[in-house]
Amino acid sequence: MYVAVKGGEKAIDNAHRLLAEERRGDPESPEVSLKQIDQQLSHSVDRVMTEGALYDRELAALAIKQARGDLVEAIFLLRAYRTTLSRFGASEPIDTAKLLIRRRISATYKDLPGGQVLGPTFDYTHRLLDFSLVDGTEPEAAAESDGDPDTPMPRVVDLLNQEGLIESEDADDDTPVGDVTREAMTLPADRDVRLQMLARGDEGFVLSLGYSTQRGYGRNHPFAGEIRLGEVEVDFTPPELGFPVTLGEITVTECQMVNQFAGSATEPPQFTRGYGISFGHCERKTMAMANVDRALRARDLGEDVSAPAQDEEFVLYHVDNVEASGFVQHLKLPHYVDFQSELDTVRRLRADAQARQAGVAAE
Amino acid sequence: MNAQSPDHNTAGLDHQRTFRLVLEGMSRPGRLVTLDAGERPVAALNAASAAVARTLLDDTTPLWIDPALADDSVIDFLRFHCGCPVTADPGAAAFALAGDGLPALERFSIGDDEFPEASTTIILQVERLAPGADVVLAGPGIDGTSGIADPGLAADFWPQWAALTPLYPCGIDIILTAGDTLCCLPRTVRRVLGRPGEAQ
């Protein structure tokens, strides 16, 4: 006697209990705290906040813990939570020129007002496993800067702009900014929507696309004009007050690429720009994002659109890892009804073919 | 957590009930659907119009209002319950609220061939919505034909409506209201000759 598979509900409940057990691991080892994740796995937290599109270090740490360190899963958890939050309004644009700088480097000038500030970076570490971390050692204190913290650090692109050497980008305050989390994206997309998609986009996908432009698939001659990391205040203007109040401070990383020049009959040659930004410290992501942003501007700048990174529809529809992960993994859901339908078709086609062959043989 | 106050949730459930009835109306053109809409909240709006507005309008839906309806109490009601921006241009309206002062249909947006949904939905207050055979309708959602008594639309309404048909999928969708009853005319519906219930 055949009995159909039943008890999906029980199986699911049990699977969830097993998952919770495995997440906890050996109960003898101490449970990791959110503070530890926030403080000691801070780049994970930064990435989850950026791609999760929600600035909350504690929630991001919780998501990482719940996801057992699977960052794409943690991003999904944070996004799903974000959806349920009420909206009170939009903050004022942040002014990255006023960033309290912790790191600021430019590859286009040897020195510049405010100077080069190396800050916390892996860049010049030798990638040797540090066995002193096995048991943990207190790090040596870094020297305090003796510079004046009030020294202005103008953005490199603003310096170039003084000479008119780079295209200017003036905020157009009258045009509402798109929001892909509220309205379906329509194509062609404007740059605000593209930048939002890229900022939320998967770091790996953006990295590879950005890399591909450097290898000639949509080359646009990037120079890292400036990368800056620091804290900036977020202001909000409540309609009932009519003036901005400061909500708090966030950490951001910003990258401005200076790209190949363009000119026309009416416009003298100028450098162009690519832009990247993230919550927290996500330097690789912002640089790659700036490359891809510039590549996606090909159409606007009258360049050929031939490489994958320049293909707006391809990039924007595949950059989101919550979408991609869900759809790739949905293949493990049952598809046996469709498969049965295909079996039916293939059997008929084979029967037709065999009949034809038999007919040929009989002739 | 997105905890909702009990008040809010009650309103939410009211909106759900109203929406399901609007959906029934839009899915089954010509069917008279009665809302449990209570008293009319402001004199110029019937109970059904007010309930539909509360259910469908918000700060993302520009509304055009028939000047004949647009007294202060109506504007206050819409501002408080819907928060919708009011536009003077029918062509820019996602929704319109109209009565006897309904302008020519061609002044509203009918969308375009790529985005036919970018059109105006009109909530149109009429004299009466009652069973009958004065207006017989056919189209998707109707098993054969359906009919209603003459709702008291202006004489030039049906010729204007017929003129929109060849422009499909562009078009206008209308929610007729009277008292606490509504009846929908999606753009696919046609007025036909004959009697309700007959096969087309």
Next chain:
Amino acid sequence: MTEPAQQPLTGYNFAYLDEQTKRMIRRSILKAVAIPGHQIPFGSREMPLPYGWGTGGIQVTASIIGKDDTLKVIDQGADDTTNAVSIRKFFAATAGVATTERTTEATIVQTRHRIPETPLTENQIIVYQVPIPEPLRWLEPREVETRKMHALAEYGPMHVQLYEQIAKYGRIAASYDYPVVVNGRYLMRPSPIPKFDNPKMDNNPALQLFGAGREKRIYAVPPYTSVKSLDFEDYPFSVESWEHCCALCGSTDSYLDEIITDDRGGKMFVCSDTDYCTQRQENGHFGPLGSEAAE
């Protein structure tokens, strides 16, 4: 079989989505009904279930469902497949609605890959989970292009594709997600139902709603609306058929799952619609293996 309504989960809005989101989705649904078969872009939200696992259907259901509804959720025709169980639990928890496995008791049926064998009625709404809403996608991957093709009703390439299958295989080789034309105007993907179910869509008394969450589209077929599967005069549309009846209920006109019973080529066929099969057995209909169970 039927679970009564219960108190919904505290801390979240009724049926999870906030009221503003529901309003946006409701407006999209009304437009979808007014333009049968046309895909309406909507501001799809990130749901707590993964994209590709029914988020579009879930958002549509969440926007229409009320306290008095009774929900049935099926995947592959069955109520007890894991994802159907998961989605049913989601609504039982967030909306506290009654749920059922009986097609006849449901006011809303959310489905993946099947239409129930039991005919739907005017009092029911069926919500399809849709992975890829664009019927022209395999012919033209670009949204910008397919939108133009729909605007112009330029569906010739789809006919050409089916004709090429006839040229190559001697018959149309499409088997599921078989393209249909709705109300004589829009080419539409019926979602990955087997073509066996396509005829059920035509002139159905129930409202049919389609939600694609990841692709952010909603579309609809109103009741009593023409839904025609593409075909040619000399190669008419046809559906799957089996030489066997259902091993459990003996049905000869339902869609059957093929089940491998051993590694020596043994197999059996049973109804994909588990409720339909159960009802038939309860009414005394048995197949070759079902009668044993009754003894």
